[in-house]
Amino acid sequence: MAIKCYENLTTEIKKLFKLDTKNTSYVMAVVDEEMFLGHVYYGALLNDYHLGHILRTGEIPFVPSKNNRDRGAFLDTFPMEYPAHGLGDYREDCISIETESGNTGLSLQFVSAEIISGKPALSGLPATFSGNASSDGSVSCGDKEDCSSLEIICEDSSTGLRAALLYTVFEDCDVITRSVRVINGGEKAFYLKRVFSACLDMDNKDFEVVSLHGGWARERQLQRVPVSHGKFSVESLRGESSHQDHPFAALVTKGTGQEQGEVYAMHFVYSGNFKISVQNDQFDQVRMVMGIHPEDFKWQLKPGEEFQAPEAVLVYSGEGLGRMTRTFHDFYRKHLIRGIYKDKKRPILINNWEATYFDFNTEKLIGIAREASRLGIEMLVMDDGWFGKRNNDDCALGDWTVNEEKLPGGLKYLADEINKLGMKFGIWLEPEMISPDSDLYRAHPDWAIAIPGREGTLSRHQYVLDLTREDVLEHTWESISKVLQSANIEYVKWDMNRQLTDIGSAILPAERMGELYHRYVLGVYELQRRLTEQFPNVLLENCSGGGGRFDPGMLYYSPQIWCSDDTDAIERLKIQEGTALIYPLSTMGAHVSDCPNHILGRTVPFETRGHVALSGTFGYELDVTKISGEERDMIPEQTAMYHKYNDLVREGDYYRIASYRENHYFDCCGVVKKDKKEALFTFVQVLGRPNYHSRKICFKGLAPEKYYRIEGEDGVYTGDVLMKAGYLVQNLTGDFKSRLIHIVETEEANG
Ligand code: DGJ
Secondary structure (H helix, E strand, O other), X not given: OOEEXXXXXXXXXXXXXXXXXXXXXXXXXXXXOOOEEEEEEEEEOOOOOOOHHHHOOOOOOOOOOOOHHHHHHHHOOOOEOOOEOOOOOOOOOOEEEEEOOOOXXXXXXXXXXXXXXXXXXXXXXXXXXXXXXXOOOOOOXXXXXXXXXXXXXXXXXXXXXXXXXXXXXXXXXXXXXXXXXXXXXXXXXXXEEEEEEEEEEEEOOOEEEXXXXXXXXXXXXXEEEEOOEEXXXXXXXXXXXXXXXXXXXXXXXOOOOOOOEOEEEEEEEOOOOXXXXXXXXXOXXXXXXXXXXXXXXXXXXXXXXXXXXXXXXXXXXOEHHHHHHHHHHHHHHHXXXXXXXXXXXXXXXXXXXXXXXXXXXXXXXXXXXXXXXXXXXXXEEEOOOOEOOOOOOOOOOOOOOEOOOOOOOHHHHHHHHHHHOOOEEEEEEOOOEEOOOOHHHHHOHHHEOOOOOOOOOOEOOEEEEOOOOHHHHHHHHHHHHHHHHOOOOOEEEEOOOOOOOXXXXXXXXXXXXXXXXXXXXXXXXXXXXXXXXXXXXXXXXXXXXXXXXXXXXXXXXXXXXXXXXOOOHHHHHXXXXXXXXXXXXXXXXXXXXXXXXXXXXXXXXXXXXXXXXXXXXXXXXXXXXXXXXXXXXXXXXXXXXXXXXXXXXXXXXXXXXXXXXXXXXXXXXXXXXXXXXXXXXXXXXXXXXXXXXXXXXXXXOOOOOOXXXXXXXXXXXXXXXXXXXXXXXXXXXXXXXXXXXXXXXXXXXXX
16 A cells, blocks of 8 residues: 555654655654644655654654744744745745735644545646556546545635645656645635645755756756755746746755765646745755746635646655656656657658748648658648748737648648658647737737736737637637648647736736736646647647747647757757656657758757757758758668667666766767667767777666677677676767667677
C-alpha cells in the first residue's frame, strides 16, 4: 500500500501520513490539539514511520495548545504542509483571501482524510493521469489503478474556507503529484487572492536552486545559484509560461551532479502566470512554493463554489540530476502525453517558414514537397501566411479563410496534391490572436483583451483574443474546426506569438477582472481539448514564438512542442540540454535548417545539423529545392538515420555525459535502450583545438557485464570498461563537427 495513515503516535502527533514510492517517502503529520498539518519529510524511502520528532514538537514550549503565548513563534517556525496567510507565518504562504470586510488572515486545520484508488481528474485542467492513454488517444483518469491518491481536507473555521489537498502517489514512477481545490464552505463570498499548488518546508542542506531561464531564441538555459537568506523567485506574469522563465525549480545539495547529490524538483502543469519562490528563513529552514502567480490574480468564490488549482509534479532523486531527468521522462511519457502519436514515430516534416516566410504559393509548396518526398521527407507543413491578406505579420490574424490568390483551389487542392506525392499535409494556426487590420477586428473590436478606453499595447502588431468570453471562444473553435474539416490536414502547428498585456475585458465585471489571466488559460485548454478530442488523428505541435509555451500543460494536449526559433545547431545544444533536463526527447521539436543560420548567421556542417535535430522530433526547415546538391544528397541518409534510431531516441533512458554550456568545447549526451542492448550518443566538437589528442568519454547507463561494440569499428568492450575507463573519440578536425556513437550489444568477448 503506497499510502498509510498512523494514528496517535505521540500526544502531539495525532495522525501521520506516509506516502511511499519505490524509492521515496513523503510524510505529513497532524499535530497538537489544534490539528495543524505539518510537513515531516520528503526524500529517500524510509522503512519506518516513527519520525514525528522531526517536527520539533518536543522542543517545549512549542505547540499553541501548550503555549498559546508564543503562537506567533510557532506559526513562523513550524514546517507547514500548506501555509496560510496573515496569522504569524511570515514566510511565503500558499493561500490568502480577502473577505467582504477586507480581512486576509487564515488558519487551516486538519478535518479529514480519504484514500482514493487511482487519481481524480482536475476539472478544466490538464493533469497527469493513471493508467496508459489508449492508442486512440482517449484517456480516462483512474481506469487503470497504477497510482493512489490521498485527499486531505483542511478548514478555516472562521470563514468556512476548505482546502482539499490532493496527493497522488505514482509508486513505480517515483513521482508524487499535488494539487489543491478550494471550496467556499462558508456563508459569505470571498476573494481568493493566492492559491499555490505545492509547498516544501525543509531544513537547509546547503541547497542550490536549479532553474531554467532564457529569452526568445534562447529558451531554457540552465542556471544554478546558491540559496541564500531572503527569497529567490522564478516567475512569469506574461500570460504564458514564457521564454524567459520556466515553471520548474529544483533544490539540489551542494556538489550535485548528473549521478550524485540530492534533488528536490517541482514542475508545474500549467501554461499561464506562475511563481516559484525559494526562501531561506531565520532558522535556516528553506521553503519552496509553486503555483499560479498571485499578482493580478483575484478569484471570487461565492458560497458553495470551488476553485481548482493546477497540479505540481514532485520528484526526489538521491542520485543526482540524471536520475531526476529519467524519472520525469518516464513519467511524462506514460502519464502526461496522450494521443495516437504518444508512443509512435512522428512523420519527418518539412516546414516552409524559414524556406519562404510569407512568400509562397501552391506551386512553390508543391515544388518543395515534390523534392522533399523524393528525399524521404514525409509531411509538408505550410506555416504562417496562407490566410486572409497575410503577406507579412502586420495583419489578418482572425481571418481564417484561405488566400486563394496564393493558394488557388484552396487547402483541399493543396492537401490533395501533397497527398498524391505520398506525403501528409500539415498547417500553421495562431487561433488565440487578432490583428487590428483584420475583418474580425473590424467587426468585433471588443473581442481583444484590452483596457476599455486605453489604446492597447501591440506586440508583433497583434492583440490577444479575449478567450474568457464564450462568444469569442465559440467563434474561435468554429474557425479552427472549419479549417480542419476543409482538407486532409494531419498536423497542426498551434502558434502564439505575443504575450498578454492590457489585462481587461469588455464583459468581465470589475469584481472578476482578476480572473482574466487564469480564465484565458482555461479557454486555451478548452480549445485544445476540443481539437484533440474531435480531431484525434491530427498531430498537434504547440509553439509560441519558438519555445515560449513549452510546459507540461501544453504537453498534455500536444505530444511535441517547438523548442525554439533558434535552429542553429550549436545554440540548440544548450536549449535542448535545458529542455531535456525535464522533457523526453520525443517532445522536442527540432529541425535541420539552412545556413548561414537565419537568426545567428552561423554556418554549421549539414551533418552536425542532422545529428543535433535527431535528438528531437526531427524535420527540416529549409527550401530543399535551393540548398546545395551536396547537402540535398545527404537528406536520404539523414531520413534513414531517423528511422533507424528514432525508437531508441523516443523511448530510451537519457544520459548527459558532457555539456558544452559548461566546458565551452564539446557536448555529449545520448540514450540507452531500456534493456541496455543498444545506445546512441551524440558527440559534438563545438570548437576544435590545435595540437590536441582524442577525448576520453565515459558512457553511462550501459550494463557493466554486457559486451558491446561500436558500430563501424572493430573491438569489443564490456559496459564496465566503456563506463569506467571510457572510449576515445578521435579529434574531429574543425569546429562544429559531430559524430554519432552507436553502441550495440554483442555476444562475443574480444578475441
Ligand atoms: C513563430 C514560430 O516559432 C515560427 O516557427 C513561425 O511559425 C512563425 N511564428 C510564424 O509567424
